[in-house]
Amino acid sequence: MNQKAIIIGSGIAGLAAAIRLTTKGYQVEVFESNAYPGGKLSEIQIGSYRFDAGPSLFTLPEQIEELFLIAGRNPADHFQYSKLDIVCHYFWEDGKTVKAYADLNKFAEEVETKLGEPAENVRKALKKSAYIYEHLAPLFMHRSLHQWNTWVNLTALKSYLKMGKLGIFTTMNAANEKLFVQGKMVQLFNRYATYNGSNPYQTPATLNIIPHLEFNIGAFFPKNGMHDITLSLYRLAVDLGINFHFNSKVEEVLVDKNTAIGVLVNNEEIHADLVINNMDMVNAYKSILKKQKQPTKLLDQPKSSSALIFYWGIKRAFPELGLHNILFSDDYQMEFDHIFSKGSICHDPTVYINITSVCKDDDAPNGCMNWFTMINVPNNQGQDWDKLIEEARSSIIAKINRVLKTDIESLIEVEEILDPRTIECKTSSANGALYGNSSNNRYAAFLRHANYSSEIKNLYFCGGSVHPGGGIPLCLLSAKIMAEMIET
Structure with missing residues (x-):
């Protein structure tokens, strides 16, 4: 009989881990507290507008393709994407603009x-x-x-x-x-x-x-949007026979004689030969591993920044905007000082606008755009977020109006907001930090949790809060590193 592995969380790393362990011969079950897979890599629908809810940049697509290949599938039959000709559109307050062309020479000449x-x-x-x-x-x-x-x-x-x-x-x-x-x-x-989620004035x-x-490898866009990364891997996982349990919050990792033997879900003990945690490492130790020895040094490390996102349905098209757009602040160092030193939001934040309807028409009605409008903000330390959000919204709208010479408020047809509090609630990210521990010192790479437990046998870790870090490619690599440690 095949050995059994339990995975806690179906974020992108959890999905990758499930696929990798299944191809190694394990019977895999995934327990997810939400009603859907993907963690941060999900989507929301507001009226006639669809938004990719979380990560918006896609690089190293071979990390996705490899999962299909090891499962004996042709990636092109299950997941399509295209390379971007323009990586990002940059705007400054003085009217200067730059198109970051994927063609290196063209980008250099543009600059x-x-x-x-x-x-x-x-x-x-x-x-x-x-x-x-x-x-x-x-x-x-x-x-x-x-x-x-x-x-x-x-x-x-x-x-x-x-x-x-x-x-x-x-x-x-x-x-x-x-x-x-x-x-x-x-x-x-x-x-x-x-x-x-780091500070360029501190990070190595x-x-x-x-x-x-x-630039040298390329930025890409999935044909059906970023959420299709989640959906394609989830479909592959189901096709491989992986069993998913949604709305199933793990209450505890069961440990006997320093060995992980399963999980407790709805007061029921479910045993397994391996337990893989895809939940944020800090919150995992505070909840499902609270009875175990705590890696205090790692848990106490400063956390990365978070995000404040406004999902706006805009009832007008802006031809000067592309898939990725940046409206820079005038004082970048002051902006990061607010985020990391003051735990606040600068009055002139850099604004990132992701518009998938540029590449995928049906994400917005004809003549309209779906704006994923984001600024970097501190993680949740108990600030008055309602006040900060109100002030930030005004600052963002004012900046967009100045740079794009428009009245964006009058064009907002639908709106939904995601802030550090709701990020933590939906994804179990400690303090709503998007990337786990901060990388604001030269030793940061060594201050991430390992992909295995040094204290508990048969307990492993993957995801953005452990080595090698956050973001889609690194999360996928965390699952690969973890799976390569496990003997069949």
């Missing part, structure tokens, strides 16, 4: 023409990003940092010899100020710190690895 930044500097920056990826990805993204064999091999040795060139000893902002002559380009490349320059994913 030189629009901002006066030498095109060669852009090429150098992206070459540097590729260099960091080449030497750090095999070590930090694809292997456990908590096993000796990661550190004692030829690949690791080569990386050690280049540590000084990989940005570990300086900040992202300091590195970017050396790369570019124009402040707007420094700001554009500093933005990548937000991809894991190793995070300059991220532009490589967008």
